[in-house]
Amino acid sequence: MTTPHPPLDVVSVLVAVAAMALGPELAPYVGAYSVIALGAVVGALIAVWRRPPSSRLQVASFASVLVVVSVCTTVPAADLLTHYLSIDAARGGQWLLFPVALSLAAVGHDWPRVARWLATTAGRALRLRIGDPPK
Amino acid sequence: MNAPMSPELVLHLALVASGMWSIVCRLNLLDPSADSSTVAWQHIALGAALAGSLVVPREYATHTVLVGLLIFQAAGARRWRNGAPDGVRKRPPAASTAAVPAALRGPHA
Numbered sequence: 338m339t340t341p342h343p344p345l346d347v348v349s350v351l352v353a354v355a356a357m358a359l360g361p362e363l364a365p366y367v368g369a370y371s372v373i374a375l376g377a378v379v380g381a382l383i384a385v386w387r388r389p390p391s392s393r394l395q396v397a398s399f400a401s402v403l404v405v406v407s408v409c410t411t412v413p414a415a416d417l418l419t420h421y422l423s424i425d426a427a428r429g430g431q432w433l434l435f436p437v438a439l440s441l442a443a444v445g446h447d448w449p450r451v452a453r454w455l456a457t458t459a460g461r462a463l464r465l466r467i468g469d470p471p472k
Numbered sequence: 473m474n475a476p477m478s479p480e481l482v483l484h485l486a487l488v489a490s491g492m493w494s495i496v497c498r499l500n501l502l503d504p505s506a507d508s509s510t511v512a513w514q515h516i517a518l519g520a521a522l523a524g525s526l527v528v529p530r531e532y533a534t535h536t537v538l539v540g541l542l543i544f545q546a547a548g549a550r551r552w553r554n555g556a557p558d559g560v561r562k563r564p565p566a567a568s569t570a571a572v573p574a575a576l577r578g579p580h581a
Contacts, residue, residue, distance in 0.1 A: 354529050371527040378492075378523040379516065386499040386512045396500045397493075 348372050348431040369434060370408065376438030377407035384445025399445075407442040414441060484533065488522045495519040510547055517543040 352368030359367055381403040385396055415433045418424075424433070444451055495515045502508045502515075521540020525533040551557045 351527065358529070375520070375523050375527050379520045382495065382499055382516045382519045385496055386502055386516070387504050388500075390500050393497060393500070396496055400496055 346432040348434055369412075369431065372435050373408055373411045373438045374404070376435040377404045377411070377442045380407060380439040380442025381445075383439075383443040387443075388446045403442045403445060407438050410441055411438040484526070488526055491522045492519055495522075510551065514544045514547045517547065 348369050350368075351371050352364050355367040355371070356364035381400040384403055385400055388399070391399075411434060415437045418433055418437065495518060499512060499515055502512050504512070518540045521536050521543070524540075525536040528536050555561065
């Protein structure tokens with residue numbers, strides 16, 4: 338008889354580590370948000386590199402805002418993705434947290450452009466759905 | 473994943489914050505469209521390792537930073553294939569004093 342494999346994604350591993358250090362109540366939150374924060378920090382570094390040079394204060398506030406916004410929006414965004422990609426959230430949705438946090442932060446100063454593109458695409462999709470031809 | 477605040481943890485946090493700040497300042501000055509992507513990815517990998525050292529269990533924090541350092545070195549290996557990169561190479565050794573004319577050596581030579 339074989340024992341079932343424990344989940345091996347990085348979030349589950351960090352949850353297990355957090356459970357040892359902080360107890361089982363806090364572990365799921367600390368483990369997941371550690372991964373999200375790490376992804377957000379790496380994404381913010383990429384975003385800082387991609388943007389035009391500016392003063393140190395501006396860069397520090399830009400990177401801090403990116404990390405905070407990314408940490409706050411990653412879970413809803415990952416939930417949306419698991420829903421649309423039909424991933425079983427209970428079994429495999431957690432691995433999305435790192436790439437989603439990284440991507441949200443790495444977009445950086447291009448967010449207004451991405452938002453415009455999303456709005457245009459959503460508008461087109463809506464028009465197609467209600468039968469109004471796109472202009 | 474570190475236990476409650478201890479002097480070691482405070483020192484770790486301060487060192488990671490200093491390292492991250494220097495990485496952010498350097499990335500801010502690198503041109504993303506130029507031929508600097510290797511240098512940028514080196515710094516991003518090092519930053520990820522520094523941030524990761526706060527997340528992993530304390531006994532693996534050093535290993536995490538060392539892995540980041542190794543990635544930094546490995547990513548820059550191509551620049552060092554033919555010796556030190558341009559601009560940081562040592563100057564060739566000066567010619568021996570015997571080759572310098574006596575008039576240029578001065579009275580005490």
